[in-house]
Amino acid sequence: MEKRIIKLSDFLTIPNLLTYLRIILIVPFVICFLNQNYVLAMILIGISALSDCCDGFIARKFNQVTDLGKLLDPVADKLTLLSVMVCITIFTPVVLPVMAILVVKDIAMLIGGSRLLKKGITPPAAKWYGKIGTIFFYFSVILIVFLKAVYNYENPVLSLILLSITAIVMIYALVQYYLIYLQLLKGKKEELKK
Numbered sequence: 506m507e508k509r510i511i512k513l514s515d516f517l518t519i520p521n522l523l524t525y526l527r528i529i530l531i532v533p534f535v536i537c538f539l540n541q542n543y544v545l546a547m548i549l550i551g552i553s554a555l556s557d558c559c560d561g562f563i564a565r566k567f568n569q570v571t572d573l574g575k576l577l578d579p580v581a582d583k584l585t586l587l588s589v590m591v592c593i594t595i596f597t598p599v600v601l602p603v604m605a606i607l608v609v610k611d612i613a614m615l616i617g618g619s620r621l622l623k624k625g626i627t628p629p630a631a632k633w634y635g636k637i638g639t640i641f642f643y644f645s646v647i648l649i650v651f652l653k654a655v656y657n658y659e660n661p662v663l664s665l666i667l668l669s670i671t672a673i674v675m676i677y678a679l680v681q682y683y684l685i686y687l688q689l690l691k692g693k694k695e696e697l698k699k
Contacts, residue, residue, distance in 0.1 A: 515571040520564035523556040524574065527581040530556075531588045538592040543654030546592075547647060553585055554643035561631060575628060579618060582639065583611045589646050593668070596653070599661040603668040607642075610672075610679045617686050626693055629685050638675040645671050 515521065530553045537546040560578065564570045590604040618628040645667035652658040 515573040518564070518569040518571060518574065519567070520560040520569050521571065521574050521577060523560040523563070524577045524581045527553050527556050527560075527585055528577075531584055535588050535592060538650070539595070543650050547650040547654050550589065550643070550646055550650065554647065557582070557585075557639065557643075572627075575630075576622075578631075579614065579628075583615060586611055586642065589642075593646065593649060593664070597649070597659070597661045597664045600664050600668050603665065603672045606672045607668075607675060610675050613679060614682065617682070621686065621689060624690070624693055626689050629682070629689070632678070632681065632685075634674070634678040634681050638671065638678045641671040641674050 530549050534546055534549040534553070537543075537549060560574070564574055586607065590607060594601050594604050621628045645664075648667060649664050652660070652663075
């Protein structure tokens with residue numbers, strides 16, 4: 506099995522620094538949200554979304570893709586998603602079933618990625634359907650928080666619709682990633698037989 510070595514220089518690439526920023530932003534987002542400072546919470550989640558869009562683009566464009574980044578990026582995504590989901594669920598309890606679906610999906614993705622890494626297989630890069638799911642998630646959350654922050658408007662039905670669409674897109678992405686996962690495992694088995 507190929508041994509992965511993470512170099513010290515990998516820790517300080519611009520994409521990885523942006524990923525650290527996303528992880529750091531989780532705490533102030535949660536504090537602001539729970540203290541009903543929705544404007545600042547919306548700004549923080551907006552910065553998080555922007556940095557999420559930029560890190561992968563910069564990594565590919567400037568050849569700064571690292572094994573560390575491949576591990577950190579999904580962890581930052583999952584931590585952000587989980588913290589936002591908890592806050593939104595406190596804010597709008599009717600979305601709890603949708604949030605449960607999103608949590609199960611993300612746990613399945615983490616387990617699959619870890620199993621691939623244990624077998625010496627590099628997990629696949631994010632695909633368009635995964636990115637669309639992330640975009641839907643950020644759009645939904647920012648819109649929900651924006652309406653609360655600016656108009657003091659709460660609409661559980663709108664929240665449920667937005668997050669249900671997000672869940673459908675993310676479940677589609679999970680199925681597609683699962684198919685890739687099976688192909689990678691099959692390819693590894695065939696490689697070991699040779």
